[in-house]
Amino acid sequence: MAFPVAIIGATGYTGGELLRLLVHHPTARVVFVGSRSNHGQPISDFQPHVAGLIDLPLEPVDPDVIASRCRLAFLAVPRGAAMDLAGELVARDVKVIDLGTDFRFKDQAVYKQWYGLDHTRPDVLEEAVYGLTELFRQQVAQARVVGNPGCYPTATSLAIAPLAAAGKLKLDDVAVTAMSGVSGAGRDPKAMYHLPHATENVQPYGVASHRHTPEIEMVLSSFGKGSATVSFTPHLVPMSRGILSTCILTPSETVSAEEVQELYDSFYEGEPFVRVLPQDGPLPHTKAVLGSNRCDVAVRVDPRSGKVIALAAIDNLVKGAAGQAIQNMNVMMGWDETAGLRLPAVYP
Ligand SMILES: NC(=O)c1ccc[n+]([C@@H]2O[C@H](COP(=O)([O-])OP(=O)(O)OC[C@H]3O[C@@H](n4cnc5c(N)ncnc54)[C@H](OP(=O)(O)O)[C@@H]3O)[C@@H](O)[C@H]2O)c1
Numbered sequence: 001m002a003f004p005v006a007i008i009g010a011t012g013y014t015g016g017e018l019l020r021l022l023v024h025h026p027t028a029r030v031v032f033v034g035s036r037s038n039h040g041q042p043i044s045d046f047q048p049h050v051a052g053l054i055d056l057p058l059e060p061v062d063p064d065v066i067a068s069r070c071r072l073a074f075l076a077v078p079r080g081a082a083m084d085l086a087g088e089l090v091a092r093d094v095k096v097i098d099l100g101t102d103f104r105f106k107d108q109a110v111y112k113q114w115y116g117l118d119h120t121r122p123d124v125l126e127e128a129v130y131g132l133t134e135l136f137r138q139q140v141a142q143a144r145v146v147g148n149p150g151c152y153p154t155a156t157s158l159a160i161a162p163l164a165a166a167g168k169l170k171l172d173d174v175a176v177t178a179m180s181g182v183s184g185a186g187r188d189p190k191a192m193y194h195l196p197h198a199t200e201n202v203q204p205y206g207v208a209s210h211r212h213t214p215e216i217e218m219v220l221s222s223f224g225k226g227s228a229t230v231s232f233t234p235h236l237v238p239m240s241r242g243i244l245s246t247c248i249l250t251p252s253e254t255v256s257a258e259e260v261q262e263l264y265d266s267f268y269e270g271e272p273f274v275r276v277l278p279q280d281g282p283l284p285h286t287k288a289v290l291g292s293n294r295c296d297v298a299v300r301v302d303p304r305s306g307k308v309i310a311l312a313a314i315d316n317l318v319k320g321a322a323g324q325a326i327q328n329m330n331v332m333m334g335w336d337e338t339a340g341l342r343l344p345a346v347y348p
Contacts, residue, residue: 003333006032006066006094008085009076010058011046013183014099017322018074019043019050021293025340028329030054032070034061061085067092072332074325075099078186080117086145087121095332096145097325103128103147104215114211131328132157132219133337134271140331148328151320152178152234153215155245158274158295159312162267163249163260164223171220171228173250178232181239181286184316192236203236210234242286243316249308257301260308264299272338273319273327284313291315292345293323315345 005022009015010033022030033043035058043058044051059065063085066073072095075082082102089096096103105111106128108119119125129143130136132154140146149157156176163169179202182193192203213232220228261279268274277284277298284296292315300309314320323341330337 002029003027003072004029004031004070005329006030006034006070006073007076008034008061008066008073009081010043011035011038012076012187014317014321015074015076016047016049017317018076018325019047019054021318021322021326021340021343023050023053024343025326027333027335027339028072028326030056032056032066032073033058034066035059036061063088063092063094067094070094072097072329074322076322079115083120083124087124090124090144095143097131097148097328097332098146099148099321099325101147101150101211103145104130104149105147105218110214110218114214130219131324133324133327133331134158134268134274135161135219135222137331140328141334143332146325146328146332148321148325150212150215151180151184151243151314151316152210152212152232152245153219154320154324155243155295155312155314156212156216156232156247157219159245159247159297159299159310160220160249161223162264163251163299163308163310164220164228165267166263167223167225168251168253168255168263169220170250170252171226174220174228174230175248176216176230176232176245177235177248178243178245179235179237180243180316181237181241183241184243184320185236198236199238201238204233205236207233239286241290241315241317242313243320244284244286244313245311247310249310251306251308254306255301255308260299260301264297268297273341284311286313286315287347288345289313289315289319290345290347291318292343293319293327293341294345295319
């Protein structure tokens with residue numbers, strides 16, 4: 001029997017990616033697409049890639065209507081827009097996966113400091129689980145509300161986690177340089193994303209202040225042994241999708257390339273969506289994961305500086321958003337974790 005789901009914010013980029021991926025899902029069916037406007041218009045007017053596959057009309061975001069037809073809702077809306085809606089939905093027995101930031105931080109003071117928002121539903125936040133699936137799978141399996149991770153924190157945390165989990169990372173000395181395609185910013189245009197400015201251009205932004213910094217620190221700190229401090233420098237690069245995160249790490253003791261490779265291989269052994277590349281193989285690059293839910297990870301040791309260099313590539317809209325949200329739904333529902341996500345990347 002089909003499992004009915006809703007997408008709120010279906011006209012946006014991650015909403016469009018949820019639609020694309022859910023076409024392939026063996027059990028979940030999109031039966032409701034919510035929007036603040038354009039009610040009655042077919043979703044394919046905004047998401048042409050699903051025309052003929054999902055031809056639902058946009059509907060107002062009414063929790064009673066959603067609860068009468070759906071058992072789970074993906075909230076693909078900006079920060080601040082998911083708090084009250086999630087509360088209304090869980091009260092009506094609808095599970096929630098929020099792709100935004102509203103349910104990522106247990107510590108409301110951190111959320112207020114970095115996002116300037118007071119949480120309006122601390123009761124729902126209390127039970128929410130941070131959905132970086134590979135790292136918090138057991139908690140996700142029990143959750144009614146999942147705060148799906150950010151795209152940079154997904155790639156960066158997966159690149160660093162094995163060293164941190166082994167207790168071999170100096171948590172207060174983590175430097176990350178990352179690059180993202182323009183879709184990471186959503187569908188609303190701004191000057192820095194405008195083609196004549198963005199093309200043939202690499203733009204650093206949010207230097208020493210990007211909002212994904214505390215999220216990465218939160219994940220790394222969850223491995224115990226102290227709180228993490230991360231220096232995070234993102235860059236916008238002229239491509240539609242993709243994130244490459246390069247992490248310069250100080251190990252707490254001298255490690256060899258063989259040792260870290262073994263650590264990474266065993267940490268991700270059996271993971272369907274994380275591929276650890278070998279020492280003598282290619283390095284992660286965004287085209288190898290484009291359109292797929294895969295995260296490619298590689299690790300190297302620089303014998304001159306003693307640093308460990310960990311790299312990860314993802315598609316920001318898939319493993320960094322919609323794909324991971326579906327992966328979390330699969331875990332929450334006890335389904336095959338890879339259901340609907342066994343798609344190769346689009347290459348070249
Ligand atoms: N883009 C990425 O790579 C990425 C990755 C990870 C996480 N995220 C997060 O996922 C969420 C969605 O991102 P996106 O890139 O899909 O954004 P987007 O392209 O801007 O789409 C968001 C959608 O939400 C709706 N919306 C906008 N403002 C709203 C408001 N104030 N209240 C309720 N609905 C509103 C709009 O739909 P209607 O106008 O039809 O209502 C819009 O199409 C964001 O929280 C973002 O931070 C994005």
